[in-house]
Amino acid sequence: MTTKINKKPLSFFYKNILIMFRGTIIAQIIAILVGFYLAKLYGKEAYGFLGFFVSIMNIASIIGTLQLDNCIIISKNKNESINWFNFILIIILPITLFIFFVLFVFSKFILIERLDTYMFLFCFFGSAIITYNLAHQRFFTFQKKFSVISNIKIFITICAVILQFILFEYYKLFGLIIGFLMAQIILLLYNFYKNKSNLNKVNFNEIKKGIILNKSLVTFLLPSNIINSLANNLMPILILAFFGAEKAGVYFFSIKILATPLFLISSSVSEVYYQKSSELKSENKIELLTVTKKIIKSNLLIMVLFLLIINTLGIYILDVFFENQWEYLKTYILILSFLILARSSFNPISSLIVVLDKNLIGLIFNCYLFIINLIAIYFGVLYSNILYTVFILSLFGGIGYYILLYYFLNHLKRNQLNV
Template identity: 30%
Template sequence: MIKRIRNSSEFTKNIFVLISGTGISQAIPIAISPILTRIYSPKDFGLLGLYISICSMFGIIVSLRYDAAIIQSDNDGEAKQLVVVSFISSLFFCLLLFLIILFFNERIATLLNNNDIRYWLFSVPLSVFLVSALYIITFWLNKKKRFLDMSVNRVINKSTDSAVSLSSGFIGLIRQGLLLGYILGQFVMITLLFKKILKDNFIFNKKRARLVIRKYKEYPRFFLPSTILSEISSNVFLILMSVFYGSVFTGFYALVFRVTYLPLGLVGNSIGEVYRQKANEHYLEFGNCKALFIKTFKTLFVIGLMPFLVLFFFSEYLFVFVFGPEWKTAGEIAKYFSFLIFFQFVSTPLSFTIFLNKSQKQEMVLQFLRTVFTILSILIGLHYKDNMLGIIIMVFVYCIYYIFNSLLQYRAAIGS
């Protein structure tokens, strides 16, 4: 097996390196989840899910999406200025976010219908900055093809997260354990990544920074609005679920997200990270990346099929057996979620293709429609007092979105 990998293409080797690291990093939290579900309640998982959704929603937009331009930059000099610009933007908006939380902490907690998150809101700006830093550094490492560094640090992140969550539960911190694990896992990983990239000598040059800001102005103009809509659509469901459905049902959803959607999504993203770098090369050289797109699409389809079938047919039984009878509702959610996970797994890793032919405007329309119908799905479930109905409608909306998004990606891949 190892010999075959050594003799394979650079594309396959890089995918193997990232998937190996991602696989190990995701195996750790999944392996300890049966223990965590017996230490922490659905309400505790709901609090963690709400916190992560808030941080994820802001973490990807505070850089104004200049981070996404790093891979497409013409040379390392431009890329380094984009890294610095992204960090400056992230720091500024995180400080602004801290001031907002400082003055409106109680009102935000009341709006979220979760008093438990009140004091944890003060750590949100730090977590948002760490999320943003991870995106920025990942794009830089991707450009430099340092995939091993990316893999190793993912394992360190999840190991720290899991160790803190378990030990906090055993010593009786309970509520604080899951959130402490998440924050410390982030902090340790980003600290180690900073040490690695500082050797690359990032020096801010005001004149060159202005040039790259102007050159890549389409990213904050078009990619940022699209990303905002995407993040609202992706995270508003859990946030509104917490507000209207309560933290217990949110906890069921958060566990499903933790052990199914997130691990498979990260495996898909690992393939996508290698694809982004290679697709950009193909597009610059040939004017299209059709062959690479089709090859990667088929790979994702085959890998995603087995998890889909297992979740659809056996999730209700597996969740009760593995996590305990208290989590039966989570198993039912996972059954419907299997469709969303499959379509997301196949489509999202290839989403970078859209930026190769500058199809951001069409993507933004799709994001807007997904956001509107996602919010409507929550309200329909609330109106009929049927939380699961809201889940089913949301899954349907997402599947339709990913199908149209894949068609848009293919059009970009063929160079039209």
């Protein structure tokens, strides 16, 4: 049976990607140009604590919504989406409070130098604020307000870098963190202003029915994404704990440089692809496979070109700019390139895990990534050489992403044959 591809929705799909790409690329250009200067200004230690802060915040934000924020996007109508949106806004703060209560109780087991009360407060407020902003972004995505999301990216980036630059004179170690927090607060106020007309009472009966209907989100996707977040964000925490803030700073900055185009691609494509793939799941499986392949090919082409440039001319420019003060930066970049290339092949289409209800597969893969992190840090500490950690993480993590990509492409191909 042959299914005709509807060209108009497809062109609208790419138009939305271009809208997202516009905002993301402008934001990233600003972040890169100013970011290098901020890195030179603040130094490795400040970036080490920033990496710890971002990692804790990313992990906590995954738990903060219990992954039910996905229901905002996959809702069948606007009323249902609004109900989920308001429910998510209610549960974020108590869940985040519980997370940091547990973290505070067990903090004596975390052997991290200079990790004081201020860092806990930074991480708590950052986690709560970014999770609220995530809920708003999900609602914008449901409404297909991609231009709003795009403009927000530019606005928040400009705010953050300006504040971080100003705050260096007052907070030379934590200015990066405080500037980021202040920018996120400004964004939160803006988001509530934009969505104030959609703040309503929650129909808990409908929420209960929705949770039962989408129980795999909590039973499989939540633990899967928690483990995935741990796998992707644990390393800056562990490196800071076992090797110190400066080495953690170099690792975090290396990832930040390499992941810039990946973030650019994911931020531009993932939200639009999520919404589109959810529609195509039952409507047009052939089109879903076609769109997915095109995205993967373009992602890999962009990343290969970037990685070639950054590992040749880029390394020379970085050495000159930083005056060789960031030891091992070029080595980290070279080793981690394999992992970043592998991530870029799957991350922008990772919403397939939810859309195709393959949350168990996601859970298994994320367990694998988490174990690789622990093995990597074990051998690094055992031989007192952080390069062992970075090499193991990049090699085996990258292989895992390629296997996962093959699985989903094969699954989409089988579905196409059954149309």
